[in-house]
Each structure stands twice: as C-alpha cells, then as structure tokens.
Amino acid sequence: MIGCLCIHGFTGSPDEVAPLAEYLRKRTDWMIKTPTLPGHGEELRLKGITYDQWFQAAERELQALMAECETVYVIGFSMGGVIAVYLAEKYRIDKLVLLSAAFYYVNPIQLWRDILDMFRNGWRRIGEHPLFIRYKNKMRSTPIAAVLEFRKLVNEVRPRLPYVHVPVLIVQGEKDGIVPPKSAHYLYQKIGSSKKKLLFLPESYHHVCHSADRHLLFAEVEKFLWENGND
Incomplete structure (x- = not known):
C-alpha cells in the first residue's frame, strides 16, 4: 500500500492542503493523512507550544x-515543507513534495495582503470562505513566542538539507508575497537529492493548493508521485 502524509503550514490547518489531498484520494487508493499540528486548527492555541512538539507530532x-x-510520500506546505524536510532526513521515505516551503521567514503583514489578493482574483464572497475567516482570526491569535518557535524550527532544519537524498518536487508560486522565490532556489541548490525538480506556478500565490494554477499543480504532483512505476 502507498501512504501519503500532507502537512499544513504555520498557524494553518489541513484546509491548506485539502484540495490536493482530495484530488489524490479521488484518483488513487492511497492512504492519505492530513493531521493538525499542535496548537493549530480551527482555533489557534499556540501559547506554550514549542517547535519540537510540531516535529514530534509529524513523526508520530x-x-x-x-x-x-x-x-x-510526504507533502509539506509552507512550514509543513520545512517539517517534511526534517522527516525526509530522519526517516526512509520514498518521495518528497515541498509546496511554498518557508525556508525564508513568513511576513505576517504580507500574509494578509496575499490572502486578500488571492481571493480578489479567484474567489467570490470572500467573507464566507473558511480560509479568509481563519486568516482574519489568526492575525489576532498568533503570539510572538510562536513566531520565534517557527524561526527556531527553520534554523534547526536548514543544516539538514544536504543530507536529504529522496526524490523531491519543489513548488513555488510566482505571485507568492510571503515566501519569496529565492526560498525555492535555495532549496534546489542545497538539498542533497540527485533527483529534484523545480516547478514555478505563474498565477499562484502562497496557498498554491487554492490558487489559479492549482489544477496544474495537482497534475504535476500526481505525475511526480507515479513516476518510476509505483504500483
């Protein structure tokens, strides 16, 4: 059996990766898991949560x-991409997909602008969409200590990149105002994998699974995961 672990981002929830997870569920018989990291989800409870708890939850x-x-396979979005690299260096996984992986720090103000732009260009009734509601609430619910824990997590994982040798697909939205394109280039240069592909999505913002290029993204991820004759 094939299993696929999809990890959401900082202050996010499984909704961030849900469109891709649902696409794969409909087209495969894989076991696909989309867990919620400690302190995350519908209501943020990040006070007192440390970055090692996010690692431990993902490991379990x-x-x-x-x-x-x-x-x-492990798929990670934003901070989830950083955690996915941690897992790929520590465990024997088969393939790795990194979506908007946040190896350069998230700017909270730009996060809000990016969400607004994404919805203006691609969604109607913005105020009713769960992602919009969540990010509206998270701007008031993220303690500075949690941001510092996120930065500690990134600093912990960066030195591990050369020791990751699993095939990897690195995905970056060209309109991402939160994680800059240099993060994807940095990943491509530093990761130790001999089989690696860099995919830029011209019409996508940070939340690539919800952006205009999402159908291209889904097809490319599926193609990458099926390569080399998986049964």
Missing part, C-alpha cells in the same frame, strides 16, 4: 503511516 503520524504502508 509518519511512523503510523509507515507501519501500514510499504511506500510513503
């Missing part, structure tokens, strides 16, 4: 998936 989910599946 991966270990459970590996216990049931012979082949395991």
Whole structure:
C-alpha cells in the first residue's frame, strides 16, 4: 500500500492542503493523512507550544503511516515543507513534495495582503470562505513566542538539507508575497537529492493548493508521485 502524509503550514490547518489531498484520494487508493499540528486548527492555541512538539507530532503520524504502508510520500506546505524536510532526513521515505516551503521567514503583514489578493482574483464572497475567516482570526491569535518557535524550527532544519537524498518536487508560486522565490532556489541548490525538480506556478500565490494554477499543480504532483512505476 502507498501512504501519503500532507502537512499544513504555520498557524494553518489541513484546509491548506485539502484540495490536493482530495484530488489524490479521488484518483488513487492511497492512504492519505492530513493531521493538525499542535496548537493549530480551527482555533489557534499556540501559547506554550514549542517547535519540537510540531516535529514530534509529524513523526508520530509518519511512523503510523509507515507501519501500514510499504511506500510513503510526504507533502509539506509552507512550514509543513520545512517539517517534511526534517522527516525526509530522519526517516526512509520514498518521495518528497515541498509546496511554498518557508525556508525564508513568513511576513505576517504580507500574509494578509496575499490572502486578500488571492481571493480578489479567484474567489467570490470572500467573507464566507473558511480560509479568509481563519486568516482574519489568526492575525489576532498568533503570539510572538510562536513566531520565534517557527524561526527556531527553520534554523534547526536548514543544516539538514544536504543530507536529504529522496526524490523531491519543489513548488513555488510566482505571485507568492510571503515566501519569496529565492526560498525555492535555495532549496534546489542545497538539498542533497540527485533527483529534484523545480516547478514555478505563474498565477499562484502562497496557498498554491487554492490558487489559479492549482489544477496544474495537482497534475504535476500526481505525475511526480507515479513516476518510476509505483504500483
């Protein structure tokens, strides 16, 4: 059996990766998991949460998936992409997909602007969409200490990049105002994988699974994961 772990971003929830997860569920018989990291979800409770708790939660989910599946893929969005690299360096996974991976720090003000622009260009009734509501609330619910924990997490993972050798697809939205394109280039240059692909999406913002290029993204991720004859 094939398993796929999808990890959301900082102050986010599984909704951030849900469109891709649902696409894969409809087109495969894989076991696909979209866990919620500690302190995250519908209501943020980040006070007192440390970055190692995010690592540990992701590890538990991966270990459970590996216990049931012979082949395991990890997909990480934003901070989830950083956590995915941590897992790929520590565990024997088969493929890695990094979406808007936040190896350069998120700017909270730009996050809000990016969300607004994304919805103006692609969604109607912005005030009713769950992503808009969540990010409106998160601007008031993210303690500075949590931001510092996020930065510690990135600093912990960066030195591990050369030791990751799993095939990797690195995805970056060209309209991403939160994680700059240099983060994707940095990843491509530093990661130790001999099989690596860099995919830029010209019409996508930070939340690539919800942006205008999402159908191209889904098809490219599916193609990458099926390459080399997976059963």
